[in-house]
Amino acid sequence: MATTTMPQVGLGLWKIAKQDCAQTVYDAIKAGYRHLDSACDYGNEIEVGQGIAKAIADGLCSREDLWITSKLWNTYHAPEHVQLALEKTLKDLGVEYLDLYLIHFPIAQAYVPIEERYPPEWFFDPEAENPSMKLAQVPLHKTWAAMEELVDNSLVKNIGICNYNSALMHDLMTYARIKPYALQIESHPYNTQERLIAMAKAYDVEVTAFSPLGALSYLELDMAGADESVLTQPAVVAAAERLGKTPAQVVLRWNVQRGCSIIPKSTKLERLKENIAIFDFALNDEEMTAISALNLDKRFNDPGHFCQAAFNTLHPIYD
Template identity: 70%
Template structure:
């Protein structure tokens, strides 16, 4: 998949929810198994360990820096123009890198600024120890944030810039004022949430698309944000395609993701799963299978601030209708 002037590897290794204790080893093992696309974020709280894994992999000759595509994301509390470069530089320092291949606005949500020396990563709640711990929004226009993103791009700190979790209306608006156009849209997408219109719009704007949570519910079971019965790998059409191709059900779903033209972000710390997840480039799903898997769409969104912000952070804050 092309994003800007560099090819982003279709299979990414996601760092969300990987503990600090496991992260450096997980990154090293992922690179060892052939992953070259690492999807990080300041909010994941493990970028120092990601940097350690990258450094060790390069020192051991598994790859060069130029071989890697490293993405990170601007957290909500750093949306003001004076804070964007500050946040990016913190990620670079933790990752032990001179530049990012891609820097993304994590959410179209601006929250109260928390100094790095006060708490890092800031997470969602402005004052966890206060009398009313909650998400506190900040009056920062997305246009201001994007202009600051353009500035770090122009400095060479990020080779490309883009957005996460934007809807079609926000994309139209962004394209009306962006001097440097976003090269990437990262969104939740899987067979239960195909987002075909949004993906088509992004491509119409010459944006590449990365799908996070490509296996749907499996990323959210441990957070109680999904039920086991919602697992797409249990669907008959998925199992039937797995039987035909001699692959696992998870590999079929991941293959569907890349075959429809998106990069995908998978996550695991299990060595056998690392190998399984990336082993999806020696087979193809036929047209009937692709159509049937796409038809599983029920617009089921697992990662929705309109749901989790109120429950977890005492603030109702939907960004999707």
């Protein structure tokens, strides 16, 4: 059956190594996933496409059964580069259209030609003596207008945004000819973002939570410590024990139950199956409240921190 709305659980493809990616995508589709969350910047879209092609060839699904999301990288914000970037993604994924195309960050960087370096990542010139980000004077409304043209040309079915704050969302809704289908943000029990989510829903915009397990996504990047895991919190453990589920399933269920879609990442088949098996139980009101009360407004993925630390450029977008 064709997928016309975004499934609530998808496979996040960030940080999946190229050598593991095609098999992971295939395994996920075989396990029942129909939502794949990709991006130019992840550097593995060719391998994602290989996994999709094998799954379709083996009769596990059709293209129409899948909801495929990808993202416009920062260096392609100029209107003349938006379709070029999308066409590269479509070629790499081996598909004719996307179900959803998102502006990855509200950050416009200087253009880097595809043939020169792909994915272009954050540095303008990695070989420079003191490499840094180079910004471009491209207003977001011009990027959005180019995104709308992709819908007009039937290259994507829906468009949306990632990492927008409330002010940018309000501004977007004043000029968008085609309204955003979805807002993708970091959200987990340590960063509940309840007001932003409520605002998006008031605008009838779907919300996808990335890094739904919080610190687990950032341990390997040294952007979080093991002691920052939400999975050992008493409120989470107690709910898991009552329900006979794992703490991870409880945290994922919490996000889905409050109306978000989620895109957890794993390369392990057992974990892939565990992450999608969250629809045969429900948290009670007390458990939902207790888990939400863990909020610390803790953001692990913050350009205001990592751009300066990793890319020698101060570039906060949240404060």
